[in-house]
Amino acid sequence: QVQLVESGGGLVQAGGSLRLSCAASGRTFSSYTMGWFRQAPGKDREFVAAVIWSGGRTYYADSVKGRFTISRDNAKNTVYLQMNSLKPEDTAVYYCAATLHYFKDYTTGRTYDYWGQGTQVTVSS
Numbered sequence: 001q002v003q004l005v006e007s008g009g010g011l012v013q014a015g016g017s018l019r020l021s022c023a024a025s026g027r028t029f030s031s032y033t034m035g036w037f038r039q040a041p042g043k044d045r046e047f048v049a050a051v052i053w054s055g056g057r058t059y060y061a062d063s064v065k066g067r068f069t070i071s072r073d074n075a076k077n078t079v080y081l082q083m084n085s086l087k088p089e090d091t092a093v094y095y096c097a098a099t100l101h102y103f104k105d106y107t108t109g110r111t112y113d114y115w116g117q118g119t120q121v122t123v124s125s
Contacts (some may be wrong), residue, residue, distance in 0.1 A: 002026040002114050004096045009119030012086055016123070020081040022096030022116055030054075030074040033099050033106055036081045038092035038121075048094070049081060050106040059106055064090075086123045093118040 008020040022034065035050035049070035050059040058070050069082040079096060097112035104111045 002029065002032065002098050004098060004114055004116035006094065006096050006116045006119040009094060009121045011122045011124065014086060014088055014123055014125050016086050017082070017084045018086065018121060020083065020094055020096075020119060020121070022079045022081075024077045024079070024098065026077070029077040031100060033101070034070075034072060034079040035097045035099070035106055035112055036070060036079075036094060037097060037109055038090075038094045039118075040089075040092040043092075045095070045109055047107040047109070051079065052106070061107070083121070086121075088123045088125045091121060091123050093120050 003025040005023050008018060012018055031053050033052045036048040037045050038048050039045040047061050048064055049068055051070045051072050055072050067085045072079040095118045096116040098114040099112040101111055
């Protein structure tokens, strides 16, 4: 089992940047594929980005490609989401998720077994 704790959210103006972090407990972090999802008020949860266990492959939603970068540091049991050129429509609660499933659709929440509590990101116009 793994526990996930997100941090780094906050209020930023449009065009600004934030870096989210997700710290994981446990000694097998390097075996997990990690994802970021977000949920805006009144909307469904949506996929943002994912990075496989080795860090060798990443996935992004079209809406964030070229602006967001997901990365991981297995030595620190941490996954990051660097968010640049933020837009008001990026406002949401951002959740970190983890899965041990391989060769699955990492863009869907059903693939993930563990979730963090979320961190609020608010982008003002």
